[in-house]
Amino acid sequence: MLNRSLLYSCLISLWFISLAGFSAPKPTIYQAVSPNKNTRIEITVNEQKALTYRMWLANEPVLNWSSLGLDLNGVAVGQNTVVKKQHASKHTESLAWRLGENDVIHNNYNELTLDCVSGSVTYQLVTRVFDGSVAFRYMLPKQTGTSAGLIRQEHTTFALPGAFTIYQYNEETVFTPTPVSDLQKTCDFPATLTNGKLFLSIGEADNTGYTKAVLAKGATPTALAVAFRKDSVRTAGDFQTPWRTVSVATSAIGLHAFSDLPLRFCPPSTQAVPDWIKPGKLIRSSLTTQGGLNCIDFAASHNLQYILFDAGWYGAEFRTTSDPMQPIPAIDLPKVIAYGKSKNVGVILYVNRVALRTRLDEILPLYKKWGVVGLKFGFVDGLTQEGISWLPGAIKKAYDYGFILDIHDNYKPTGLSRTYPNLLTQEGIRGNENNPDAFHNTVLPFTRFLAGAADYTFCYPNTNRYFTDNLYKSKLQVSKGQQLALSVVYFSPLQAIFWYGNPTDYNDEGEIEFFKRVPTVWNESHYLAGEIGQFISVARRQGNVWYVGSAAGLTDWAGNLPLSFLAPDKRYQATIYEDDGAGSIQKRVADMGADASFPISLKAKGGQAMIIEEKP
Template sequence: MLNHFFVFRVLISLWFMSLPSIATSKSAIYQAVSPNKNTRIEITVNEHKALAYRVWLANEPVLNWSALGFELNGVAVGQTTVVKKQRTSQHTESFAWRLGETDVIHNHYNELTLDCVSGSVTYQLVARVFDGSVAFRYVLPKQTSTNTGLIRQEHTTFSLPGAFTIYQYNEESVFTPTTVSDLQKTCDFPATLTNGTLFLSIGEADNTSYTKAVLAKGTTPTTLAVAFRKDSVRVEGACQTPWRTVSVATSAIGLHAFSDLFLRLCSPSAEPIPDWIKPGKLIRSSLTTQGGLNCIDFAASHGLQYVLFDAGWYGAEFKTISDPTQVIPAIDMPKVIAYGKSKNVGVILYVNRVALRTRLDEILPLYKKWGVAGLKFGFVDGLTQEGISWLPSAIKKAYDYGFILDIHDNYKPTGLSRTYPNLLTQEGIRGNENNPDAFHNTVLPFTRFLAGAADYTFCYPNTNRYFTDNLYKSKLQVSKGQQLALSVVYFSPLQAIFWYGNPTDYNDEGEIEFFKRVPTVWNESHYLAGEPGQFISVARRQGNVWYVGSAAGLADWSGNLPLSFLASGKRYQATIYEDDGAGSIQKRMADIGAGDSFPVSLKAKGGQALIIEEKR
């Protein structure tokens, strides 16, 4: 249900943008173009004296004239606007990023800044134009009349050039493809839309002190509007809103070019990424000493870097009487941590929001003394301004103490890992523990994963049983081959592989050996083929070895994958892990080269994973 602030925004938008697609011939148009001259944003004060923008790709409209602005202390900022000054600049940068999908991130854009006045409010509209993307935000300097205020709603809209379908979802829900004209619910950022010709991703970056915003149906059948999820935004002194982003591609897989956009829009860390920030894979332990020791042995022999003690290791997670400084008697934590260090396996501890909000400053130095490698924040508040504003300082404190970090539940990334690289991953996704189907799995690469890393918590079944854990009631809805493939397709520097697995129950080494080898960060990545909800194939390289994951949706998929990412003139051996038709994994070999195409034929809900190495 939309809140009353959304109703207020609709009334305001109807008044000051009643003809959003029209700008008079006398209106000045301010613009910025991308470095390759193919993407353009235009901004004007229209005939209603309201600030508006539109976006072009190769001289074709991506967005028609759309509203800009927000409501601050009863003033509709964006109305009765006067542009006092414009400034333009160019930015060319490339930076190393060893925790991502590629070694180097290129950050090239042209920037336009407009100094504006609406009534008593002075502000800036800052727009950046990348090849294929635009981003804009509102910047409020310290006002002369007051240092505090309340942003009750944004008036930002996205006026689409015709009928589009949106892949609607909220936090950890399923995806529901819906025509924008029929949209009844809100949709989270990043939101993916298509009209069959263009694919759009509307997102958010650098949210450090705002509330959670969502997309809602606008005032016309082809318009989306920003709405606040739960509360308003309190402003004290100078502030800036998160970036609103629009990326466009002519294919679904083309959207992957913008999966690092949110990193590009955030401030870099004050220092290079320290060596103690180590990506890796983990297994979740039962809450016993022997369970921890068994997991460490399994991790050491199966290429995993971490063991996680999840909720319950210090008592009931939501009870205030549970003490995060005291381990339950069933776990000898010093013994487990020491044993892990002897095997080069780190221990990660879960801490719930109840304890985090009251005892963070106490537990961080204590866990450092214990020798803990990382933390998992549980049930953080990613929905309100207060909860979102709390997180950056908590992330930085964890960084200062040398802990890698995973944030779970409704929080989703907006690029803060560039500022705080210890934030390796987060949830904000309907993960494997919820038994999502193959449609969901093949929509995720084109939606949630465009915002950044996600902890999907793989629930790979063991060979003796599926799961006896009382939290897991039914079998997976996809094949084992798809599980293997998605560990390549889905990006997360910290990857939970065996979420419900008991290490003593995995006795088929040939079936799980792919997980032993697959990395979690990459030197190079290519989306080879894909359509949302139908199929996906991704190739990634670490060092001299390539990994390819391919997954089918709810229908069979056959095709030929280009191998042009391989070095020309060389021959390679592909080790292929795929479903055997009997519920297990079979392995075969193939000789391939850059000039070849690789045939793939997957049954519905199935998958295939490849390891490709140069022949010697």
């Protein structure tokens, strides 16, 4: 008979052996892939019961496991999470869009929604995966037992798979390339990062009632975290956060494919874009009647559609005593508006936040009666939940009264132009009035312009007065050729071309001829070549005519531009506007076709603009 102690030892050994064969269950991974199967998001509740995600491009990690969640009423939503359900769907859509860089916006994605519970909080994580992009937002239904909530912070992070450089900036500052591990300041959305192999854009879409969020250094040297710029977020009833987006490309110019991404998240307008929303170019007028009349004559003869009376037309803009319903005595506004109508030139008026917040409902019907066609909102609050929540209602009111709109200062777009197409452009950019250098100019196409249109306020120098008056703190840091080129490179349906220009001082029509011809919206656009902060070349088509803008950074650039965007069975002639080496513009012509490339050689800080037309 087998010894009892030996039998007991054998049974214990068998028990341990059986335990070794059964490891703890692995966390469930929920995933969604892009229509082309090349981009993937994976989401899981990890072993610490925290909701996390990661992103892949093919088989290469774009983001390692990163945190999800937020702090709602003291509950760490995302921690101790249980996923109750998952829902998957597919979306295919083509949007006709006459106010953009292309006629059509393709909005194709696969969506995955997870119904989750964290402690006492129920919520949904909604994710969308596009070709090259992932996006997610938090949906918070009205919580049981409370009518309002407070989000003190967001716990979203972006764990990079190694060392990356971020092009740090805030609102209207310059860009500072900074290793993520060394980041001390915050960075605005959209934020552009690269490790030399991958190029990432981390952005935001559909922010209509949140606060301004920024990126800060995360808990590890290769991570970034969402932080709030100024305040917390109050919720009421059903609430949704803005979308967080991550786009990836294998080249710097590849990021341009995502410049319309914010538009894809916002709900469409209730009707087709009305005819009264007209894109165009403007010149800013001095604050006198004669200045307005002169600008209208100049606009009419140079294919500009608008003039602008900027800050001061109704008095000092920040004083509550300034009356936005009464022009200063120096401006006979009815006379200027009537003259503009006779020349088919519209008048746009600036209104500061002080007047907007107290008298918007009064000024809109009055300006409509006057015959004003557009407004420029000044010094709006794009930093707090209260300020950001106020804007959509104000934009809608302007839309309902039939005004095109430009929003200035710290506000950046998150796609609202799809819902309110009268919002043609906005600032949120260090524009030309600050005289940025060529490095800044060649960083912008890969950063701020990935959020949408921007009003750069071009300050093309007058022929007779080259930055001699007190409006200019310094001369332009780039060439005139670069100024011409950037009007193609930079997208804005409403372009301020002559910001400081006095129309009576321009006497060289050859220099500004290109501005007369260049459109502001496009049927088709292609980024031909570019590296962040080094050079950029963009081709855009309106009708049968192509426009190409090329700009160099702080060093010379020589290369060859592909012409494959041209029709293969046709021949073309290009009119080329470029720096003459003596501070002015020279013009030449060249024949070209799709079967060739175009050699380009630019001096540092220089530029070149082309108009390419079919040969008869």
